[in-house]
Amino acid sequence: MLKFVIIFLFSVLISSIAQIILKKSAGKKYDSVIKEYLNIRVIGAYSIFFLSTLLTMYAYKGVPLTLGTLLEAAGYIYIPILSFFILKEKITPRMVIGSLFIICGIIVYNL
Amino acid sequence: MNDKKFSIGAFILLQIALFIFSFGAVCSKMAGRQEFLSIPFFAYYGALFLTLFVYAILWQQVLKRISLVVAYACKGIGIIYGILWGVLFFKEEINWKMIAGAVLVLIGVYIFVFGEIKANKKTQKPEENEQNA
Numbered sequence: 001m002l003k004f005v006i007i008f009l010f011s012v013l014i015s016s017i018a019q020i021i022l023k024k025s026a027g028k029k030y031d032s033v034i035k036e037y038l039n040i041r042v043i044g045a046y047s048i049f050f051l052s053t054l055l056t057m058y059a060y061k062g063v064p065l066t067l068g069t070l071l072e073a074a075g076y077i078y079i080p081i082l083s084f085f086i087l088k089e090k091i092t093p094r095m096v097i098g099s100l101f102i103i104c105g106i107i108v109y110n111l
Numbered sequence: 112m113n114d115k116k117f118s119i120g121a122f123i124l125l126q127i128a129l130f131i132f133s134f135g136a137v138c139s140k141m142a143g144r145q146e147f148l149s150i151p152f153f154a155y156y157g158a159l160f161l162t163l164f165v166y167a168i169l170w171q172q173v174l175k176r177i178s179l180v181v182a183y184a185c186k187g188i189g190i191i192y193g194i195l196w197g198v199l200f201f202k203e204e205i206n207w208k209m210i211a212g213a214v215l216v217l218i219g220v221y222i223f224v225f226g227e228i229k230a231n232k233k234t235q236k237p238e239e240n241e242q243n244a
Contacts, residue, residue, distance in 0.1 A: 020179065023174050025171070087179065095181075109208060109213065
């Protein structure tokens with residue numbers, strides 16, 4: 001089962017990376033609204049999302065549904081870390097506490 | 112990454128995006144209940160794609176205006192919509208764990224959002240003072 005858990009966590013990680021790419025794209029100025037969507041970053045990010053869904057589907061072969069929803073919460077850890085290092089976004093103690101509440105909520109919800 | 116100043120409009124847009132996104136799960140579950148490749152199956156599957164398409168468009172606009180960490184944290188609200196639609200559309204039962212979990216998620220989102228408002232007020236005040244001087 002560990003192999004499937006690792007695949008699942010990797011899937012959440014690449015999905016979080018795709019969010020970072022989307023944010024990078026959103027921070028750029030484009031000539032038109034269409035170009036805001038039809039550019040290499042956005043298309044690349046959604047391709048990664050697609051790959052992530054395929055990996056998640058494969059991982060669910062060995063991961064129970066309840067554990068899957070918990071593993072998805074890893075995004076609340078990946079996103080702040082990636083945002084801090086790549087986007088240079090500020091991570092405040094409030095954000096850490098907020099993330100912990102959300103993760104705890106998801107765990108309690110799936111108990 | 113510099114985000115634009117906090118605006119209620121951007122948070123309303125985010126909530127609309129998350130509200131629409133929550134219907135994706137309803138469409139997905141409804142599609143799963145239909146006969147495979149039947150007309151209702153395609154109708155619900157099409158509705159699922161439509162919700163995801165609209166959500167993707169709105170999400171990109173949200174990211175232009177709000178920090179990714181805060182916007183992503185707000186996605187936790189999906190749990191509350193999940194409970195609501197489960198009860199309304201599928202007559203699912205809710206238990207205390209679901210309610211406790213949803214309350215914890217809401218507190219977490221509250222901490223994120225109001226932290227953002229506070230931080231924004233702090234950065235706006237010195238600018239206002241500079242303008243008044």
